[in-house]
Amino acid sequence: MTHYVCKGGCGGVLEEIGICETEGCSNQYEMMEECDCTDGKHGMEESSSDLVxxxxxxxxxxxxxxxxxxxxxxxxxxxxxxxxxxxxxxxxxxxxxxxxxxxxxxxxxxxxxxxxxxx
Ligand SMILES: [Zn+2]
Ligand SMILES: [Zn+2]
Known part of the structure; x- marks a missing residue:
């Protein structure tokens, strides 16, 4: 199902098009991007970025x-x-x-x- 994700790092997901409203997100107030992934990762799986x-x-x-x-x-x-x-x-x-x-x-x-x- 199509959904909209924020690529600013906040991990925000909306079911309808909208803007990111996450305080401090680098894409705050920007339009979310359309995504139709089925794995819930929104194509944003970056190898080691959030691995501690x-x-x-x-x-x-x-x-x-x-x-x-x-x-x-x-x-x-x-x-x-x-x-x-x-x-x-x-x-x-x-x-x-x-x-x-x-x-x-x-x-x-x-x-x-x-x-x-x-x-
Ligand atoms: Zn965001
Ligand atoms: Zn997605």
Whole structure:
């Protein structure tokens, strides 16, 4: 069924055409856009935008942050061990809030956030 959504970030949905009236929304007072999705996501599923990824201390991680390992980690399928304190710079969030992509000593690996802390 056709409905109207606000693309300003407030997540507003109307069944009839209208304006966004959400205080503070970047599209406040602008017309909502027509949408006929059936999955309720309004084509706005953005990979990691509203995913909150936290390190072992509960600090929020963002793309580009630097983290260090808080324990020795052995890479699965290899004998390589990364020592506690090894720094990974320029992490990238994934669509899983428990994992980040990063480079450790030149190897691209996926780390579980419970093993890192932000520096
Ligand atoms: Zn809005
Ligand atoms: Zn929709």
């Amino acid at each position: 990824v936290k390190d072992s201390n509960g600090a929020v991680l963002k793309d580009g942050d630097d983290v260090v390992l808080i324990k020795d980690l052995t890479l699965r399928g290899s004998s390589k061990t990364f020592k506690r304190g090894t720094k990974a710079s320029g992490i990238k969030l994934t669509d899983n809030d428990e994992e980040i992509d990063c480079k450790l000593e030149g190897s691209a690996i996926v780390l579980r956030v419970e093993f890192v802390k932000k520096v």
